[in-house]
Amino acid sequence: MMALSWLFISGCVIAVPVCAMTAVSIYLISVRKKYSHIPGPPRDSFFLGHIPTFQKYLKEGKFFSEMAIEFIRKYGHVVKIELAERIIVITADPQSIRELMITGNHTKSKAAYEKLGFLFGERFIGKGLVVETDQKVWVWRRALMNPCFQKSYIKGLESAFNTEIDLLINKLAGLADGKTQVSMLEEFNHLTLDVIGKIGFGMQMNNVENRTEPSEYTKAIKLALGGVSAFVRDPFIKFKYSKWKYLADVKKAMRTLRVLSKQSFDERKKQIERGDYTPDDILNFLVKMKLENPELDGEVILDDITTFFLAGQETSANLLSFALICLWQNKDVLERLKAEVSDVVGDKHYISVEDTNKMEYLDMVIKETLRLYPPAPNTFRENKTDIEIQGYKIPAGTGIMISTFVSSRLEEFFPEPLKFDPERFNPAENRIPSYTYFPFTLGPRTCIGKDFGVIEAKMILSKIVQRFNFEMDPNQSFDIEESATLKPKGGAFCSFTLCDS
Ligand code: HEM
Numbered sequence: 001m002m003a004l005s006w007l008f009i010s011g012c013v014i015a016v017p018v019c020a021m022t023a024v025s026i027y028l029i030s031v032r033k034k035y036s037h038i039p040g041p042p043r044d045s046f047f048l049g050h051i052p053t054f055q056k057y058l059k060e061g062k063f064f065s066e067m068a069i070e071f072i073r074k075y076g077h078v079v080k081i082e083l084a085e086r087i088i089v090i091t092a093d094p095q096s097i098r099e100l101m102i103t104g105n106h107t108k109s110k111a112a113y114e115k116l117g118f119l120f121g122e123r124f125i126g127k128g129l130v131v132e133t134d135q136k137v138w139v140w141r142r143a144l145m146n147p148c149f150q151k152s153y154i155k156g157l158e159s160a161f162n163t164e165i166d167l168l169i170n171k172l173a174g175l176a177d178g179k180t181q182v183s184m185l186e187e188f189n190h191l192t193l194d195v196i197g198k199i200g201f202g203m204q205m206n207n208v209e210n211r212t213e214p215s216e217y218t219k220a221i222k223l224a225l226g227g228v229s230a231f232v233r234d235p236f237i238k239f240k241y242s243k244w245k246y247l248a249d250v251k252k253a254m255r256t257l258r259v260l261s262k263q264s265f266d267e268r269k270k271q272i273e274r275g276d277y278t279p280d281d282i283l284n285f286l287v288k289m290k291l292e293n294p295e296l297d298g299e300v301i302l303d304d305i306t307t308f309f310l311a312g313q314e315t316s317a318n319l320l321s322f323a324l325i326c327l328w329q330n331k332d333v334l335e336r337l338k339a340e341v342s343d344v345v346g347d348k349h350y351i352s353v354e355d356t357n358k359m360e361y362l363d364m365v366i367k368e369t370l371r372l373y374p375p376a377p378n379t380f381r382e383n384k385t386d387i388e389i390q391g392y393k394i395p396a397g398t399g400i401m402i403s404t405f406v407s408s409r410l411e412e413f414f415p416e417p418l419k420f421d422p423e424r425f426n427p428a429e430n431r432i433p434s435y436t437y438f439p440f441t442l443g444p445r446t447c448i449g450k451d452f453g454v455i456e457a458k459m460i461l462s463k464i465v466q467r468f469n470f471e472m473d474p475n476q477s478f479d480i481e482e483s484a485t486l487k488p489k490g491g492a493f494c495s496f497t498l499c500d501s
Contacts, residue, residue: 028085034395035087039075049082051235058233063482065377065405072406078389083235086111088380089394090401092410094435096389097402100381101435102443108133109380109399117303119227120238122251123258127300128307129448133382141289141304142448148285149448154455155353157199162350164195165460167208169467176496181473183491184324188317188460189218195456196312200282201264201305217260221310223253225484261305265290282308308449314485315375316453321492322373323365323461326420328472328494333422334465337365341462349463356458364422366457370404370439372420375485377405379441405486407436470494 024047044052057067068090071079077093091097100106113131117124125131129145132138147153168191175182190207193215197205207215214222227250230237237243268287271278278284283305290301327334340361345351356362381400386393394400409417413436414424424431440447447453464470476490 031085035080038080038392040080041071043082048084051083065403068403069406069409078392088399088401091389092407093390097435100400100402106381106383107135109382111399112380120247120251122254124254125307126303128303130307144289148282149452151451154451158353160199161459164198165463169463171208172496176498178495178497181493181495184494185321185488185492188320192313192316196309200308202279202281220253220256223250228484257306258302261302312449316456318375318485318487319457320460321488323369324492325478325488326369330420337361338465341466351459351462353455362458362462364425367425368420368422371408371437373486374404374439377486378403404438467499468496469499470496
C-alpha cells in the first residue's frame with residue numbers, strides 16, 4: 001500500500017509539470033502559428049521568445065527602441081517579436097502607420113495600456129486619458145478636455161509661463177560663474193513640474209526656488225516611471241524575490257502621486273462648492289466634470305489628474321535637456337538660434353507666444369531635437385480587423401507598435417539620420433516624408449498637450465540662449481536612458497556664464 005502511494009506521488013510529481021509544459025507549449029505553438037509568415041529575428045528561447053534577446057541588448061547598454069530599429073533595418077518595415085506568449089508587430093511602413101493611427105479607427109492596444117494603468121496590481125494612471133482603450137469613453141472625455149488645450153487658451157497663460165520660467169532664469173543667473181555644474185535635466189524637471197502645477201492645477205510647488213535636491217514628488221515620478229520601464233524589461237520581475245523591495249517602493253511612489261491628486265481634487269471641489277474664485281485650469285475642468293457627471297467614477301478623475309501631471313512634466317523636461325545637448329554639440333546651430341532670438345526679442349525679458357511664433361529657426365531646432373530624441377517614442381494600436389502590412393496579413397487583435405524613434409532614424413527616410421540638422425524642417429523645403437515623423441503621434445490620439453509643451457519649451461529655450469552661454473561637462477554620458485520616457489543618461493550637466501559678462 002505504502003509503495004503504491006509513493007509510486008502515485010512520484011508519478012504526479014513528474015506528470016503535473018510535464019502536462020503543464022505540454023499545455024503551455026501547445027498554446028505557444030498555436031498563438032505563434034498565426035504569425036509565422038511575418039519576418040523577425042530567430043528566437044533565443046522557445047518559452048520566453050525574444051525576452052532573452054532583449055536582455056542581451058540591455059546588457060550592451062541598448063534599449064527597446066534601439067533593438068526595434070535594428071530589427072527593422074535587418075528584416076524590413078514589418079517585423080514581429082515574441083515576448084513569451086505575447087506577439088508584438090512593429091512597423092515603419094508609412095502607409096500602414098497612416099492607417100493604424102489616422103484612417104483605420106483602430107484603438108489603442110489593451111495589452112499595452114492596461115498594464116500601464118494598473119502596474120504591478122497597483123492603480124497608477126488607471127483609466128486616464130493616455131491609457132483609455134474604450135473608444136467611446138475616450139471620445140467623450142477627450143472632447144471635454146480639448147478646450148483646456150486650445151492655442152487661444154494657452155495664449156492666456158503666457159504671463160504665468162513667464163513668471164515661472166523667470167524663477168529658473170534667476171536661479172541660473174546666481175549660479176552663472178562658469179564653474180558650478182548644474183544638472184539641467186533636474187532643473188527642467190523642477191521647472192516643468194512647477195509650470196504644470198501652477199498653470200494646470202493652481203498649485204504653488206516652488207520646486208525651482210526651494211529645492212537643492214529632488215522633491216518627494218519628482219522622486220516619486222522617477223520611481224514610478226522607472227517601474228514602467230522595469231516591467232517592460234522584465235515581465236516576470238514581480239516573481240523575483242530580490243526585486244520585491246524595489247517593487248514595494250515603486251508601488252509606494254504610485255500611491256504618493258495619487259494622494260497628491262486626491263488632495264488637489266478635494267481642495268478644489270471645496271472651493272467650487274463654497275463659490276470661491278477658482279482659476280479656469282485643467283483641475284477646474286476635471287472637478288466640474290465630476291460634479292456635473294456624478295456617475296463618473298471618482299478614481300478616473302484621479303487617474304486623469306495623475307496623468308496630466310506626468311504627461312505634462314517629464315516629456316517637456318526631457319525635450320529641453322536633449323535640446324541643450326544638441327545645441328552644445330552643434331555650435332553653428334546655437335549661434336544661429338542666438339541670432340534669431342536676439343533679432344526677435346532683443347534683451348526683452350518677457351517673451352510672448354507671438355514672439356515664439358516668429359522664431360522659425362527655434363521651431364526647426366525643437367522639431368529636429370524631437371526627431372532624434374522623442375521623449376515618448378512608441379505608441380501601440382490593436383487592429384480591429386485583419387489588415388495587411390506590406391503584403392503580410394496581420395490578424396485582428398494584434399498589438400502593433402509604431403515608433404517615431406524608429407521611423408525618424410531610418411536612412412531611407414532621413415539621409416544621414418544621426419546628423420543634427422534643423423534645416424530638414426525648413427518649411428520652404430518640405431523634406432519630411434509623410435508618416436515618418438510623429439513625436440506627438442498622429443490622428444485622434446495625438447498628444448492633447450502638444451501646443452502647451454511646445455510653447456513652454458520654446459519660451460524656456462529662448463530665454464536660456466538669450467541670457468546665457470553654457471558649457472557641458474564633456475565627461476558625462478550623452479547616451480539615452482529609457483525609463484518609460486527617453487531622457488539623457490548623464491543628466492545634462494552644464495555650467496553657465498551670463499551673455500553680457
Ligand atoms: C514635449 C512634450 C510632449 C511630448 C513629446 C508628448 C508626447 C506625447 C505622445 C507621443 C503621446 C501619445 C502617447 C501614446 O500614444 O501612448 C501623448 C499623449 C498625451 N499627452 Fe503628451 N507630450 C508632451 C507634452 C504634453 C503635455 C504638456 C501634456 C499636458 C499638459 C500632455 C498630455 C498628454 C495626454 C493627456 C495624452 C493622451 C492623449 C489622448 O490619448 O487623448 N503631453 N503625448
